[in-house]
Amino acid sequence: MLRLLWLVPAIPLASALALAVLRLSQKTVAWLGTCSITASSVISLLVSISFLNAPPASGAYTQILWRWFDVNGLRPEIALYLDPLSLVMMVVVAFVSFLIHLYSTEFMSGDDGYGRFFAYMNLFVGCMLTLVLANNLLLLYLGWEGVGLCSYLLIGFWYRDPANGRAGRKAFIVTRAGDTAMVIGLFLLFHDLGTLNIQDLMHRAVLQWPIGSSGALAAAFLLLSGAVGKSAQLPLQTWLPDAMAGPTPVSALIHAATMVTAGVYLIARTHTLYSLAPQAQFAAAVIGAATLLMAGFSALTQHDLKRVLAYSTISQIGYMFLALGVGAWPAAIFHFMTHAFFKALLFLGAGIVIESLGGEHDIFRMGGLRQKLPVTFWTFLVAGCSLAGLPLITAGAFSKGWIVWGAYSAANGSAELWVVALAGVFLTALYTFRMIFLVFFGQQNSQVTRKPGPAMVIPCLILAFLSIAGGYIRTPFASYLSTVLAWNPGITRSPSFGEMFSEAIVALVFFLGLCLAYVFFLRRRDYSTVLASSPAGSVLHRFWFSDWGMDWLYDHLFVRPVVWIAKVGKGDPIDGFYAGVGRLNEIAWRGLSLSQSGRLRWYAAAVAAGTIVLIGVVIFS
Amino acid sequence: MTAIPMADGLILGGILFAVGLAGVLLRRNLLLILVSIEIMLNGAGVTFVAAGSRWGQADGQVMFLFILAAAAAEVSVGLALLLTYYHRRQTLDADYVNEMRG
Numbered sequence: 001m002l003r004l005l006w007l008v009p010a011i012p013l014a015s016a017l018a019l020a021v022l023r024l025s026q027k028t029v030a031w032l033g034t035c036s037i038t039a040s041s042v043i044s045l046l047v048s049i050s051f052l053n054a055p056p057a058s059g060a061y062t063q064i065l066w067r068w069f070d071v072n073g074l075r076p077e078i079a080l081y082l083d084p085l086s087l088v089m090m091v092v093v094a095f096v097s098f099l100i101h102l103y104s105t106e107f108m109s110g111d112d113g114y115g116r117f118f119a120y121m122n123l124f125v126g127c128m129l130t131l132v133l134a135n136n137l138l139l140l141y142l143g144w145e146g147v148g149l150c151s152y153l154l155i156g157f158w159y160r161d162p163a164n165g166r167a168g169r170k171a172f173i174v175t176r177a178g179d180t181a182m183v184i185g186l187f188l189l190f191h192d193l194g195t196l197n198i199q200d201l202m203h204r205a206v207l208q209w210p211i212g213s214s215g216a217l218a219a220a221f222l223l224l225s226g227a228v229g230k231s232a233q234l235p236l237q238t239w240l241p242d243a244m245a246g247p248t249p250v251s252a253l254i255h256a257a258t259m260v261t262a263g264v265y266l267i268a269r270t271h272t273l274y275s276l277a278p279q280a281q282f283a284a285a286v287i288g289a290a291t292l293l294m295a296g297f298s299a300l301t302q303h304d305l306k307r308v309l310a311y312s313t314i315s316q317i318g319y320m321f322l323a324l325g326v327g328a329w330p331a332a333i334f335h336f337m338t339h340a341f342f343k344a345l346l347f348l349g350a351g352i353v354i355e356s357l358g359g360e361h362d363i364f365r366m367g368g369l370r371q372k373l374p375v376t377f378w379t380f381l382v383a384g385c386s387l388a389g390l391p392l393i394t395a396g397a398f399s400k401g402w403i404v405w406g407a408y409s410a411a412n413g414s415a416e417l418w419v420v421a422l423a424g425v426f427l428t429a430l431y432t433f434r435m436i437f438l439v440f441f442g443q444q445n446s447q448v449t450r451k452p453g454p455a456m457v458i459p460c461l462i463l464a465f466l467s468i469a470g471g472y473i474r475t476p477f478a479s480y481l482s483t484v485l486a487w488n489p490g491i492t493r494s495p496s497f498g499e500m501f502s503e504a505i506v507a508l509v510f511f512l513g514l515c516l517a518y519v520f521f522l523r524r525r526d527y528s529t530v531l532a533s534s535p536a537g538s539v540l541h542r543f544w545f546s547d548w549g550m551d552w553l554y555d556h557l558f559v560r561p562v563v564w565i566a567k568v569g570k571g572d573p574i575d576g577f578y579a580g581v582g583r584l585n586e587i588a589w590r591g592l593s594l595s596q597s598g599r600l601r602w603y604a605a606a607v608a609a610g611t612i613v614l615i616g617v618v619i620f621s
Numbered sequence: 622m623t624a625i626p627m628a629d630g631l632i633l634g635g636i637l638f639a640v641g642l643a644g645v646l647l648r649r650n651l652l653l654i655l656v657s658i659e660i661m662l663n664g665a666g667v668t669f670v671a672a673g674s675r676w677g678q679a680d681g682q683v684m685f686l687f688i689l690a691a692a693a694a695e696v697s698v699g700l701a702l703l704l705t706y707y708h709r710r711q712t713l714d715a716d717y718v719n720e721m722r723g
Contacts, residue, residue, distance in 0.1 A: 598719030600654075604645050 001050035013126035019119035033118030041094035081135030099459035106455035124150035178229015185222025220280035227263030248351030285325020292318030296427030327488030328406025335399035342386035345463035349380035368444030391507035395471030429513025630671025637664030
């Protein structure tokens with residue numbers, strides 16, 4: 001059964017090709033586009049079951065399909081590598097993709113680009129599965145760039161609006177900054193260690209590089225830059241909020257559940273390298289902590305439902321980076337899984353809300369949708385609770401509580417990081433319930449024009465179930481993953497409080513956030529208005545609303561200088577120099593030819609004047 | 622016969638040369654330009670002669686004979702050109718010959 005593994009990425013890629021090349025009716029497109037992902041996820045489940053029942057002796061299964069090329073010692077293979085880590089990623093990606101494709105069949109119906117949409121989406125799933133299953137970094141990079149391309153194509157999917165195209169280009173260019181660093185990291189790894197096969201690479205790195213050596217540090221930092229770009233972490237997070245210009249299923253699949261967590265996967269996959277480079281690992285923790293706070297504050301001020309969710313995604317991936325950075329490896333992957341469920345569900349719910357209100361994005365113009373869209377309300381509420389971390393019940397509480405505990409107790413953890421993680425819990429609860437109260441409670445401000453059909457509701461129900469049930473598998477999940485990705489406990493110090501205490505504080509902070517959101521955004525809406533219109537409040541509000549001025553900063557720091565250089569360059573300044581030399585010669589020529597008047601007496605006068613000057617020079621010098 | 626002071630000879634030569642030059646520059650008639658050139662040549666000749674008599678050397682007068690010969694040759698060529706020009710243009714105005722301008 002394991003030998004079917006190659007079909008998991010191959011089927012979506014093949015169907016993407018078919019959808020791109022053939023001209024099909026909308027019904028056939030929906031059928032083909034969804035069935036390919038269904039088949040892929042079913043096969044991934046079958047492969048996982050057989051992997052779990054009879055794990056290979058080495059703990060991992062490698063399927064070599066063919067040698068990609070062979071150039072001067074670089075011999076990457078098209079080969080798939082299945083171990084507990086990639087298995088989790090593969091199953092989650094395939095399954096969430098399947099649900100979102102199902103949702104899209106109805107969401108996108110009637111759109112002009114229906115076939116194009118499914119072709120891109122299938123291509124994305126194929127590339128994402130390639131990325132996850134790749135056994136060498138080069139193939140991983142192929143998938144990495146493939147998902148980047150699909151992200152670009154799908155953000156600018158409604159290309160008739162220039163703003164969407166701009167958002168797509170922004171996403172592509174900003175992530176390219178990280179990807180460039182990453183590819184340099186790959187060059188460095190190949191140059192120093194002579195292979196790109198991930199497992200060989202990790203073995204050789206341990207043998208060749210002592211802990212904290214410059215080679216390991218450089219490689220780890222470069223790969224971290226790639227991960228930061230892809231996962232929208234500080235300082236490359238500016239593209240993700242704008243990426244919400246794409247259709248909502250795209251936001252759910254690519255910009256929440258799967259692609260943006262590729263950076264987390266990359267670091268987890270190469271975690272051996274990070275244990276050789278503790279500074280780089282700690283940098284990941286700091287980046288994660290800073291990002292989760294900044295994005296949390298930004299999420300608190302947004303009006304656009306999808307932008308709230310986008311900042312929330314950035315913030316949650318910040319949690320994953322924090323977990324990676326402190327050495328709580330399984331917590332990061334566990335949070336990836338639960339986040340994929342509840343954040344996909346939140347986006348799907350947001351898609352239903354926006355559709356049913358005829359394209360209204362502003363949460364302040366929504367309200368009272370509880371009665372009109374009961375199923376959506378309940379599923380959205382479940383996902384929201386999971387995101388905010390309603391203790392004991394929801395999956396998000398389990399994963400986030402685990403990360404918060406890791407921020408304190410794992411190898412790189414500290415009390416400061418623990419406090420930051422707790423502040424993040426508070427912010428998450430606050431902005432999540434602000435969103436829920438504004439959208440679903442209060443009085444109704446706009447008319448529901450369209451009710452969601454079964455293809456949109458069923459994925460929501462399944463994801464709602466997973467958003468709750470996903471949390472209960474934490475213990476088996478951790479023990480299963482421990483063979484490849486073990487929790488890295490802080491050995492040098494004994495914690496001054498236990499995990500139960502940490503979880504209790506998380507629960508307390510969650511309820512604090514919930515109560516505050518209840519007071520400010522449901523009971524006494526005027527309080528929040530007063531707070532936001534006070535001088536300090538309005539400044540902070542504007543500052544957070546604009547993502548801490550990062551876009552403004554980058555606009556002035558990078559975009560404008562480049563545009564200015566381009567504008568200057570358009571006039572060919574270097575050509576201008578040579579054209580100037582030519583012009584000077586021409587002017588001189590005109591002057592000299594003017595003196596050739598052909599008038600005899602002028603010539604005579606010039607000769608006389610010249611002679612007088614010469615004699616004068618001779619006499620007076 | 623008293624010797625004429627050299628300064629007088631040089632002044633005469635200078636005046637003749639200046640008059641001739643003025644004629645060359647200001648006259649438009651080619652014939653008169655030719656005449657002015659002759660005057661300039663004579664100015665030069667007077668200078669030579671004055672210088673020769675100052676040092677009691679015959680070289681100055683020899684040079685004058687050379688100048689005379691050169692002037693004769695020049696005038697014969699010049700008059701020939703002048704005639705050809707007149708045949709073509711029916712005028713002797715020097716400012717009409719400016720085909721060689723740049």
